[in-house]
Amino acid sequence: MQGELTTLGIKVAPSTVWEILRQEGLDPAPERASTTWADFLRSQADAMLAADFLETNTLNGQRQYILAVIEHATRCVRVLGTTAYPSASWVIQTIRNLVMDLNDADYRARLLLRDRDGKFPALMDEILAEAGIKTVLTGIRMPRMNSIMERWVQSCRHELLDRCLLWNEHHLRHALREYEHFYNQHRAHQALAQAAPLRTVPDPITDPEQIIDLNVRRRDRLGGVLHEYSHAA
Template sequence: MVRENPGWGYRRVHGELTTLGIEIVPSTIWEILKQEGLDPAPERASTTWADFLRSQANALPACDFIETITLNGQRQYVLAVIEHATRRVRVLGTTAHPSATWVSQAMKNFVMDLDDAGCRARYLIRDRDEKFPALMDEILAEAGIKTLCTGIRMPRMNSIMERWVQSCRRELLDRCLLWNEHHLRHALREYEHFYNQHRAHQGLNQAAPLRPVPAPITDPKRITDLNICRRDRLGGVLHEYSHAA
């Protein structure tokens, strides 16, 4: 049984023997596995998906499409990319017709943007949406970026991107009356700037992707005499607070 199932840990072997009415001390199973040249706890040496995401976060962006409908009845497809380590978002564009040519050009622009920003990426996570053409993977491969496809109906494998999609819907798309594609692009540019430059993120200890946390105010007088101003974006859909000059 042990030779047929080398991936089993010793605790599982002990459990299976117990169900058969065979009593044996777990440490004895450990010694037998070691004598046979088998790792008594192979799962400890394996790499989980979560381990991979953490270890490659600095070189790991993810992408996805968001669908929305404007007031003129046109369905729009928004393509966005997020960096796992910094949570920086890049909205690559929006279109009513996400053809292979359009998606491929958007990825070329993304690769050039990474080069200009001095960012390195080794992998790109995406789902198995048919809107992602094979040419897109070839463009990324030429730039040294390997495409990783998530499992079927497993959105948690792309959880950081999915979380941004939820934020974009809740904070922008569900709160705006977007007239047409031009208006949608304007709203997405505003939200991208807000998300990267101002919005606090719990996963970044309340910093923003492109803004560090400021030094805390320790002078009681400054706290008493705070002068805060608010800047509204998109007619008040988004609010930014800062110290008045």
């Protein structure tokens, strides 16, 4: 702006230009034109998936690798599988199954965000591309770029894996299915205004007598590791 005015023979100090912009609520041009990583994620949330591996050990001494994806907009998670040997063929078949599940659910993802873990084979990106899903890689050693997926990994560890004695792969698969159902159908999420990915927030109770005389039932999952509370029928 200062330069354009100068070409017209009008001399204006940079501070004057800054003051005019500030009064009008406008940021400097470079800041208006730039897009932050957070802005990018928010703008693409409705069509973005994020994927990651997490690891755990079972009581039989086997190390297990769990692959999961999460929808950015709804926070709905899909535990794709767990294995002691995350070979390229296993990952590729798991991704093929994911693509078929997305098609069956009529979910049109355009982007999949993941890190640069060597367990993700190059062919995986080609399979996703054929389904119209572009792979977006995070920076090296920058887990915050995949923060929504990393937050689910932390929740899964704190609420399940760190609180269970998992005997073997079969037991782990059962526990992950229970946690996936709990996370999607019941667990309240602050980012969703206390709704769950597949459950809306019920209407608040306004009748004082109804609040005083509540009849609530608790359902335990995995022997009491997870609790679900609901009104008695």
